Amino acid sequence: MTAGSLWAVLPVKAWSEAKRRLSPVLSAGEREELARSMLDDVLAAIAGVPGITGMLAVTADRVAATYLEEAGCEVLSEPRRGLNRALGTAAEELDRRGATTMLILPIDLPLATAADLEELRARHLEDRSRQGDESAPGLAVTVAPDRFRSGTNALVCSPPGCIPFRFGDGSFHAHLREAERAGAAHSSIVLPNLGLDVDHPDDLAELLRLDRAGRAGHFLRKLGLRELGVPERMESPRKRD
Numbered sequence: 001m002t003a004g005s006l007w008a009v010l011p012v013k014a015w016s017e018a019k020r021r022l023s024p025v026l027s028a029g030e031r032e033e034l035a036r037s038m039l040d041d042v043l044a045a046i047a048g049v050p051g052i053t054g055m056l057a058v059t060a061d062r063v064a065a066t067y068l069e070e071a072g073c074e075v076l077s078e079p080r081r082g083l084n085r086a087l088g089t090a091a092e093e094l095d096r097r098g099a100t101t102m103l104i105l106p107i108d109l110p111l112a113t114a115a116d117l118e119e120l121r122a123r124h125l126e127d128r129s130r131q132g133d134e135s136a137p138g139l140a141v142t143v144a145p146d147r148f149r150s151g152t153n154a155l156v157c158s159p160p161g162c163i164p165f166r167f168g169d170g171s172f173h174a175h176l177r178e179a180e181r182a183g184a185a186h187s188s189i190v191l192p193n194l195g196l197d198v199d200h201p202d203d204l205a206e207l208l209r210l211d212r213a214g215r216a217g218h219f220l221r222k223l224g225l226r227e228l229g230v231p232e233r234m235e236s237p238r239k240r241d
Contacts, residue, residue, distance in 0.1 A: 005053035006101040006121065007160075008046050009090045011083055012039070012068065014061035019108070025201050030223065036067065037216040038198060039107040043071055044215075048114025051121050052103065056094065058086045084165040091161035102160035109153060110207055110216035111193040117154075120144055120189060124156040127185045139184035145172040147195035154194050 018035035019026070026034065046052055057073040059065050065075045076093055078086040087104060094102050101124070105112070124142040139162045144154035152171040157163060163182050166174035172188070179186035196206055198216070204225060207217055 005099050006051060006103060007094055007099050008052050008055045008103045008105055009087065009094075010039075010042070010055060010057040010068070010073065010105055010107055011086055011090075012057050012059040012061065012064050012107055014059075015064055016061075019199070021199055022201060022204065025204065025225065026223075034198070034216060034219060035107065037214075037219045038110045039067075040071075041110045041214040041216055042105055042107050042112050043073075045112040045114050045117055046105070047072075049117045049121065051118070053099075056090055058090045083167050087165045087167070088161065091157070091165075094160040099160060101156060101158040104152075104155040104157075104165075106153060106197055108198045109194055109196070110198060110214050111196050111210065111212055113193055116191045116193045119191060120154055120156060120194070123187065123189045124158070127187050128158055130185050139179075139182060141175065141179035141182075141184045141186040143172060143175050143179075143186070143188045144191050144194045145188060146197055147192070151197070153197050154191075 015032045015035060016028070019031040022031050022034070043055070046055055055073040056076060057065070057068040058076045058078045059068065060078055060080045065077065068075050076090055078089050091102060103117070103120070120142065124140060127140040127142050128138070138158065140158045141163055142156040143152055145151065146153045150170060150172055152167060152175055155175060162184055163175065163178040166178060176186055176188065196203065196210070198204060198207060204220060208220055208225060211217065
């Protein structure tokens with residue numbers, strides 16, 4: 001690993017546990033395939049950003065680990081101790097190797113593009129260079145929220161472990177509070193493509209409505225999901241990480 005590098009960190013659940021909240025419309029096998037399709041979309045976006053040195057996946061699932069390694073990820077095996085603790089372990093590993101920055105990306109962002117990640121990276125570079133009177137030198141945090149401005153759909157930290165991770169309900173504002181508490185330069189950036197994470201049937205409907213050419217959208221259209229009773233639009237904002 002090159003000192004001063006930016007690495008993408010991908011937390012990956014076991015395929016068998018993938019997207020259980022989609023069970024009203026997708027079978028277990030279909031949910032697993034959807035998870036892999038969304039991961040492929042995210043990996044393709046990362047691959048298109050020259051400024052990202054490499055990818056580190058964190059998972060406790062051997063099947064997922066094999067898939068990730070074949071896709072070119074380094075894999076950090078982490079016991080099932082929860083997302084935030086797993087990400088803390090990844091941050092420690094990157095710190096140990098001399099990485100300057102980590103970009104945390106969930107794998108359920110099927111609309112993510114290289115352009116989105118490049119814009120996020122550019123904003124973070126601005127944050128790192130903007131050291132105010134109350135900012136600790138070299139510390140910076142950039143947060144991209146979900147479409148409800150509640151959860152965190154991408155988080156960039158310099159150095160990797162500069163704040164505690166607070167993924168969970170209300171994590172968008174929690175991460176900004178942690179950055180302020182740490183004295184880090186910080187900002188948020190709204191990127192519509194990164195705003196859509198897929199957890200509920202209404203998220204599937206939104207993905208289909210946007211009708212992009214990614215692997216996940218293609219998979220859903222191949223299933224004929226429009227005929228499965230998925231609501232065309234979400235009626236109430238139920239958000240979750």
